[in-house]
Amino acid sequence: xxxxxxxxxxxxxxxVSVRDLTVVYETEQPVTAVKGATLDLHRGEILGxxxxxxxxxxxxxxxxxxxxQPPARIASGSVTFHDRDGGDVDVLxxxxxxxxxxxxxxxxxxxxxxxxxxxxxxxxxxxxDDTLRAHDSSxxxxxxxxxxxxxxxxxxxxxGRLRSYPHELSGGMRQRVMIAMAMLLEPQVMIxxxxxxxxxxxxxxxxxxxxxxxxDELGFAVVFITHDLPLLLEISDRIxxxxxxxxxELDTAQNLYRNANHPYTRxxxxxxxxxxxxxxxxxxxxxxxxxxxxx
Ligand SMILES: Nc1ncnc2c1ncn2[C@@H]1O[C@H](COP(=O)(O)OP(=O)(O)OP(=O)(O)O)[C@@H](O)[C@H]1O
Ligand SMILES: [Mg+2]
Numbered sequence: 001x002x003x004x005x006x007x008x009x010x011x012x013x014x015x016v017s018v019r020d021l022t023v024v025y026e027t028e029q030p031v032t033a034v035k036g037a038t039l040d041l042h043r044g045e046i047l048g049x050x051x052x053x054x055x056x057x058x059x060x061x062x063x064x065x066x067x068x069q070p071p072a073r074i075a076s077g078s079v080t081f082h083d084r085d086g087g088d089v090d091v092l093x094x095x096x097x098x099x100x101x102x103x104x105x106x107x108x109x110x111x112x113x114x115x116x117x118x119x120x121x122x123x124x125x126x127x128x129d130d131t132l133r134a135h136d137s138s139x140x141x142x143x144x145x146x147x148x149x150x151x152x153x154x155x156x157x158x159x160g161r162l163r164s165y166p167h168e169l170s171g172g173m174r175q176r177v178m179i180a181m182a183m184l185l186e187p188q189v190m191i192x193x194x195x196x197x198x199x200x201x202x203x204x205x206x207x208x209x210x211x212x213x214x215x216d217e218l219g220f221a222v223v224f225i226t227h228d229l230p231l232l233l234e235i236s237d238r239i240x241x242x243x244x245x246x247x248x249e250l251d252t253a254q255n256l257y258r259n260a261n262h263p264y265t266r267x268x269x270x271x272x273x274x275x276x277x278x279x280x281x282x283x284x285x286x287x288x289x290x291x292x293x294x295x
Pocket of ligand 2: 059112193
């Protein structure tokens with residue numbers, strides 16, 4: 001293992017290993033939403049997770065975070081978190097209390113549709129403070145306030161907004177607040193499930209730029225989930241493609257763009273208009289000089 005003190009321990013060091021994970025919804029007609037998924041998330045990388053609606057992206061993310069609820073059941077497989085601070089954590093075996101300490105602090109999640117998940121009757125500051133206080137070694141009031149102001153500033157929201165209620169913020173700002181909340185305890189991994197799809201393209205791009213910059217600065221790993229493959233080609237180091245519950249492709253963004261193995265990935269790539277057919281918005285043709293700039 002690397003001896004570096006930063007979270008960026010060099011390419012290829014796994015921070016999360018998923019092995020042969022199968023998740024079934026035990027409904028009247030059981031649905032195997034994730035089938036034998038195996039993948040590593042490398043320390044400090046942005047791993048894009050793509051695939052059409054219903055292919056199991058959210059189910060996989062929930063299972064990795066142990067957030068799945070009945071009727072979802074993990075039928076087989078393992079999830080291991082390789083803690084920078086030493087030791088491996090068998091996530092699926094964590095007791096409730098251990099799980100409470102693990103979530104947010106080691107691995108956090110920005111949920112699909114999260115910008116509507118804030119409590120409407122509590123200020124942003126109170127909600128960030130709740131997350132801080134819920135964890136051990138919670139600092140004193142003044143230090144907590146400073147930490148909340150600091151994370152808000154980092155995601156581009158004026159710390160004066162700590163006193164605001166969610167309805168006083170735009171959708172983009174609320175989403176930034178959710179990202180700030182996920183960063184609050186300096187986790188080594190952040191899973192972001194469609195964090196920007198509800199936002200307009202300009203706001204989306206600003207937030208993505210912010211996420212990439214924060215990753216560069218702080219070195220956490222990101223799993224970025226979306227069905228928008230071209231967007232993933234821009235921001236991801238590696239991309240996993242899911243199809244009907246299976247991870248059918250996992251490669252660097254460049255390799256995947258140039259040389260996709262699976263016919264489904266090729267179809268996904270082929271179904272997007274080229275740069276020349278697009279006006280504004282995201283670059284639609286894969287990693288380019290512009291996307292290097294974004295990264
Ligand atoms: N609570 C549930 N009960 C039963 N089946 C479910 C439940 N949640 C999801 N499923 C099924 O599991 C499969 C995977 O769903 P999941 O939400 O993980 O897909 P997804 O890739 O995140 O889709 P999207 O892009 O629309 O968010 C789908 O077939 C879905 O119908
Ligand atoms: Mg989903």
